[in-house]
Amino acid sequence: xxxxxxIAARRLYKMTNMETxxxxxxxxxxxxxxxxxxxxxxxxxxxxxETIDELGIRDRTIGIAPVGCAVLAxxxxxxxxxxxxxxxPPAVATGMKRTNPDKIIxxxxxxGDLAAIGTAEIIHAANRAERITVVFIxxxxxxxxxxxxxxxxxxxxxxxxxxxxxNTTEQGYPLRMCEIMALLPGAIYVERCTLTSPAQIRNxxxxxxxxxxxxxxxxxGLAFVELLSACPTYWRMSPAKALEWIENEMxxxxxxxxxxx
Numbered sequence: 001x002x003x004x005x006x007i008a009a010r011r012l013y014k015m016t017n018m019e020t021x022x023x024x025x026x027x028x029x030x031x032x033x034x035x036x037x038x039x040x041x042x043x044x045x046x047x048x049x050e051t052i053d054e055l056g057i058r059d060r061t062i063g064i065a066p067v068g069c070a071v072l073a074x075x076x077x078x079x080x081x082x083x084x085x086x087x088x089p090p091a092v093a094t095g096m097k098r099t100n101p102d103k104i105i106x107x108x109x110x111x112g113d114l115a116a117i118g119t120a121e122i123i124h125a126a127n128r129a130e131r132i133t134v135v136f137i138x139x140x141x142x143x144x145x146x147x148x149x150x151x152x153x154x155x156x157x158x159x160x161x162x163x164x165x166x167n168t169t170e171q172g173y174p175l176r177m178c179e180i181m182a183l184l185p186g187a188i189y190v191e192r193c194t195l196t197s198p199a200q201i202r203n204x205x206x207x208x209x210x211x212x213x214x215x216x217x218x219x220x221g222l223a224f225v226e227l228l229s230a231c232p233t234y235w236r237m238s239p240a241k242a243l244e245w246i247e248n249e250m251x252x253x254x255x256x257x258x259x260x261x
Contacts, residue, residue: 025050027058029078038239040195040229041069044137045076047201048108051209052079055216061104062096064089066118068110069143087118090125093132104215106133112142115151115175122177129186129221133211136177136224139231140250147234151175154253159234174253181224182259188221189214189261192254194228196243200256207258214261223261228254 024030028049035041052058058079065073067086074081084092089107097105114122114136122134141159142148149159149166152174156165166174181187189211193204204227211223228250230242237245 025053027052027078029076031075034072034075035069036231036233038230038232038242039069040139040227040231041073041137042076043195043201044108044135044204044227044229045073047205047208048106048135049077050205051212052077054209055212057104057212057216060102061106062100064093064096064105064107066107066109066113067144068113070108070110070113070137071144073108087113087116087121089113090118090121090130090132090134093134094125094128094130097130097132101131104133104212105131106135106212106215108135109137110143111136111138111140111152111177112145112150115177119151119175123180123184126181126184126187126222126224129188131215131218131220132222133215134222134224135208135211136226137229138177138226138254139229140174141231141234143231143234147231152177152254154249158236176254178224178226178254178259186221187224187260188219189223189225189258191224191258191261192226192228192256194246194251194256195230196228196246203256226254228256 061079063081065071066089093105093107138152140152142150147160149161153166158165178190178192182190191207193207194200207225211225214223232239232242
């Protein structure tokens with residue numbers, strides 16, 4: 001009996017004295033997620049929150065979220081956040097940064113926002129070398145409004161508005177925003193990453209951190225990070241299959257890597 005009691009005591013000691021190897025970073029709010037299973041937004045939020053805490057800039061960071069699945073970033077990131085009309089984060093970020101140069105201003109945008117109604121906004125902000133950070137979530141579909149074709153939808157991809165697959169004759173080709181941004185001298189850093197594996201997520205974290213560091217260090221220009229993210233609900237796939245689809249299909253059209261800076 002004594003031996004059994006000693007074993008139980010040792011197990012209890014180990015359970016109550018375990019080393020903490022991972023915990024929620026303070027800028028990430030302790031709340032239940034509303035995102036669909038397998039959605040990449042939650043991972044992207046964590047990368048942004050960790051970066052803000054590691055750089056010690058939480059008290060002077062302002063985030064901008066537009067219409068779309070990205071809009072609810074303010075429910076998860078415990079920093080000052082502003083909701084703006086669809087496609088307008090770069091314009092609002094421009095005004096915020098110019099009037100508050102000591103603040104760290106970032107926009108968090110989806111492809112339906114940044115690459116559709118907001119295309120002119122992001123291109124002109126980069127062309128003016130605005131000193132802001134842009135986190136661009138590309139899941140190749142309009143998520144919040146029902147799964148319609150986005151500018152980044154792949155050729156042949158089935159959506160609510162391309163039920164036989166995207167056709168280049170009728171809908172044109174996917175818009176590759178990193179390649180466009182890399183042509184503009186005012187975009188001092190452009191990189192595309194994916195959220196499909198732990199290794200790729202670590203690379204994405206490095207990219208997000210570098211984009212924020214440039215602004216912290218008062219670099220003259222816009223930093224742009226694109227994250228390829230899954231939308232299992234409107235891709236009509238399981239979360240596991242959605243990650244495979246990014247690796248097998250999406251990366252062919254949107255290759256990962258640093259394009260500028």
